[in-house]
Amino acid sequence: MVDAELQADVTDIQDHEGFLKGLLHDPVGVAGAIMIGLILLAAVLGPLVAPHDPTMIYVDARLAAPGGRFLLGADELGRDVLSRVLYGARISVQVGVTVVAFAGVIGVTIGLLAGFYRGWLDGILMRIMDSIFAFPTLLLALAVIAVLGTELRNLIAALVVVYVPAFARIARSATLTVMQEPYLEAARSLGARTRRLLIKHILPNIAAPVTVQFTIGLAYAILVEASLSYLGLGVQPPAASWGSMLATGKPYIEFAPWVSLVPGFCIMFTVLGFNLLGDAMRDTLDPRLRTVQDG
Amino acid sequence: MIRAIFSRILAAIPVLVGIAIITFFLIRLIPGDIVNVIMGQDYGDPVFEAELRRLFGLDRPVHVQFSDWFTSLLQGDLGHSLRTRRPVVTEILDRFPMTLELTLAALIVSVSIALPLGIISATRRNSTADMAARLASLMGLSLPNFWLGILLIMLFSVAWGILPSGGYADFAFSWNHFQYLVLPAVTLGTSLAAVTMRMTRSSLLEVLGIDYVRTARSKGLPERIVIGRHALKNALIPVVTVIGIQAGGLLGGALVVEQVFSWPGLGTLVIRSIEQRDYPLVQGLIIFLAFFFVLMSLVVDLLYLYLDPRLRRRG
Numbered sequence: 001m002v003d004a005e006l007q008a009d010v011t012d013i014q015d016h017e018g019f020l021k022g023l024l025h026d027p028v029g030v031a032g033a034i035m036i037g038l039i040l041l042a043a044v045l046g047p048l049v050a051p052h053d054p055t056m057i058y059v060d061a062r063l064a065a066p067g068g069r070f071l072l073g074a075d076e077l078g079r080d081v082l083s084r085v086l087y088g089a090r091i092s093v094q095v096g097v098t099v100v101a102f103a104g105v106i107g108v109t110i111g112l113l114a115g116f117y118r119g120w121l122d123g124i125l126m127r128i129m130d131s132i133f134a135f136p137t138l139l140l141a142l143a144v145i146a147v148l149g150t151e152l153r154n155l156i157a158a159l160v161v162v163y164v165p166a167f168a169r170i171a172r173s174a175t176l177t178v179m180q181e182p183y184l185e186a187a188r189s190l191g192a193r194t195r196r197l198l199i200k201h202i203l204p205n206i207a208a209p210v211t212v213q214f215t216i217g218l219a220y221a222i223l224v225e226a227s228l229s230y231l232g233l234g235v236q237p238p239a240a241s242w243g244s245m246l247a248t249g250k251p252y253i254e255f256a257p258w259v260s261l262v263p264g265f266c267i268m269f270t271v272l273g274f275n276l277l278g279d280a281m282r283d284t285l286d287p288r289l290r291t292v293q294d295g
Numbered sequence: 296m297i298r299a300i301f302s303r304i305l306a307a308i309p310v311l312v313g314i315a316i317i318t319f320f321l322i323r324l325i326p327g328d329i330v331n332v333i334m335g336q337d338y339g340d341p342v343f344e345a346e347l348r349r350l351f352g353l354d355r356p357v358h359v360q361f362s363d364w365f366t367s368l369l370q371g372d373l374g375h376s377l378r379t380r381r382p383v384v385t386e387i388l389d390r391f392p393m394t395l396e397l398t399l400a401a402l403i404v405s406v407s408i409a410l411p412l413g414i415i416s417a418t419r420r421n422s423t424a425d426m427a428a429r430l431a432s433l434m435g436l437s438l439p440n441f442w443l444g445i446l447l448i449m450l451f452s453v454a455w456g457i458l459p460s461g462g463y464a465d466f467a468f469s470w471n472h473f474q475y476l477v478l479p480a481v482t483l484g485t486s487l488a489a490v491t492m493r494m495t496r497s498s499l500l501e502v503l504g505i506d507y508v509r510t511a512r513s514k515g516l517p518e519r520i521v522i523g524r525h526a527l528k529n530a531l532i533p534v535v536t537v538i539g540i541q542a543g544g545l546l547g548g549a550l551v552v553e554q555v556f557s558w559p560g561l562g563t564l565v566i567r568s569i570e571q572r573d574y575p576l577v578q579g580l581i582i583f584l585a586f587f588f589v590l591m592s593l594v595v596d597l598l599y600l601y602l603d604p605r606l607r608r609r610g
Contacts, residue, residue, distance in 0.1 A: 131313025134592075135585045138547035139565075143581045146569040147321055223439055227551050230441045231566055243439075250445055250555075254453050264442035272437035279433070 019208060022284035029280025035273030043093040046086035054079065054087040054240045063256040073258040076248060081258060084240035085266050091241045092222050092270060095152070099159040099221040100214050106160070107167025108210055112198055114168070115175025126172065129165040137162050141224055145233050155234050159221050170213050174206035181205075212281045219274035226267045242267045296600070303596045307589055314585045315368060319361055322578050373579035378571055383579035387561065391583075393463065394560035397483065397553065398545045400476055404484030405491055406538065412488075413495025413534075418522060420500065428492065435489030440548055444482040444555035451478060461557040479556040483548050487541045494537040499530040532602050539595025546584055 023029045064074040072082040114122040144158035228234035229243030242263040249259030373383035416428040452460035553562030568576040
């Protein structure tokens with residue numbers, strides 16, 4: 001869906017300055033950027049500002065209500081919820097960024113090559129991508145984890161596998177559009193080599209739709225990481241992950257709702273931030289939407 | 296038309312084969328090999344090891360393993376569960392109705408929220424209602440469904456005590472059965488509703504700008520008929536696709552939501568089989584769910600042909 005939406009609009013993306021300006025004028029995009037900034041801040045500064053060690057158990061403070069020594073309360077073992085969500089931000093951002101970085105590089109390379117060379121290479125690469133794409137996201141991630149085991153790097157590997165096809169499809173369709181541009185023909189007739197064509201001419205011009213996919217991909221990678229950790233198949237205890245905090249807090253929702261409310265809110269806040277920014281980026285890139293909004 | 300249908304069905308075949316190949320090799324990616332993993336502390340017992348190798352056919356070359364496995368797959372034989380010793384197909388078919396029921400209920404919930412909101416949002420663009428609906432849909436997209444599930448349990452089960460917090464009662468057309476379905480279906484349906492609502496809105500907005508809608512308006516038709524009979528009919532085509540694509544995503548969502556509400560469907564079975572390292576069952580479930588997902592997309596494609604006559608001619 002994203003693929004098709006972006007395909008038509010690649011021609012409009014060479015104006016990077018205009019893109020940024022448009023984004024800054026969109027309150028939705030600004031709100032998203034601020035929210036993401038806050039989460040990044042928490043991820044970077046978490047260990048400095050966290051009032052307690054996230055794995056430290058205060059036996060006397062089990063399920064302590066928010067306030068006093070524990071600003072956001074304590075969990076079922078007596079660990080500080082605030083410190084744990086701050087460290088959790090670190091894990092979520094780390095997983096999200098690593099996943100989209102790897103999936104982005106692999107996917108964009110595949111998409112570039114498929115779109116540039118076409119023919120049998122395109123056929124084979126894209127059929128493989130289609131087959132991976134045919135799995136429901138969470139199911140495929142679960143399958144990879146079932147095979148490799150529940151470790152953080154396996155979780156990341158699983159999510160990379162899941163997200164490569166989305167990048168490949170977008171990079172391919174953007175490449176196909178760019179390939180028809182006169183400037184590419186000009187570069188070619190001037191004798192530019194394949195590597196130069198790919199890196200200097202095509203890559204910068206498919207950057208915008210790929211960036212949108214990065215932003216939206218981050219939102220979903222964080223959401224899927226949280227889901228897997230909730231299911232007990234992602235980040236393993238005692239590490240503080242938002243998803244696993246939610247799962248361990250669930251039995252206590254009757255008398256200590258904060259244990260699951262706080263991490264759940266953090267997941268929603270982060271994913272919403274990336275979604276808002278991604279949405280604004282897509283709107284800015286899509287001339288059709290712009291006319292709809294203006295008209 | 297028949298040619299178009301056939302070409303759609305033929306196009307699905309390579310994807311299904313691709314899924315089978317990926318699943319087959321995925322299970323063989325297990326570090327060490329599956330036999331060592333299953334044997335655990337019994338490692339070193341050569342009789343047991345040889346038996347397991349024979350059971351998985353690991354004593355034969357890979358291409359023979361694959362062709363045997365693929366032939367059994369085509370015959371509907373997915374092997375036996377390591378834990379219960381029952382055929383994997385039986386295990387899956389026992390649980391499938393529950394997941395199907397949950398998914399269908401979620402689909403109904405989502406469409407009944409999304410269509411009205413999307414229409415209001417598009418026809419009253421930039422009004423307060425539009426802004427509220429768009430914000431709600433973005434929130435819905437960003438809400439992790441397990442968290443929404445927990446919030447609903449807090450409200451409807453813990454605070455008000457009007458709905459059970461989880462469980463299942465055998466299927467019957469009675470409140471006793473449906474009371475268990477309400478919260479899981481709403482939880483699962485909400486994220487789908489968010490996507491469908493956005494698609495309905497943008498698709499309807501696009502159609503409303505097209506000439507034939509202007510013609511319908513300028514010949515004095517009431518707005519109700521312009522929207523209902525002219526615009527909506529065409530705007531719904533992409534919406535159907537999104538619902539179809541998302542219906543597959545619902546399966547993934549069901550895996551999590553079932554866990555939240557202890558719903559005894561395929562989701563809880565997937566998690567259990569992974570935890571117990573019951574690989575034949577894991578493999579069977581992955582194949583079954585992925586095939587089901589592809590078949591749903593195929594159905595949507597065919598529905599698309601029915602809805603959009605232009606595609607029939609192109610074949």
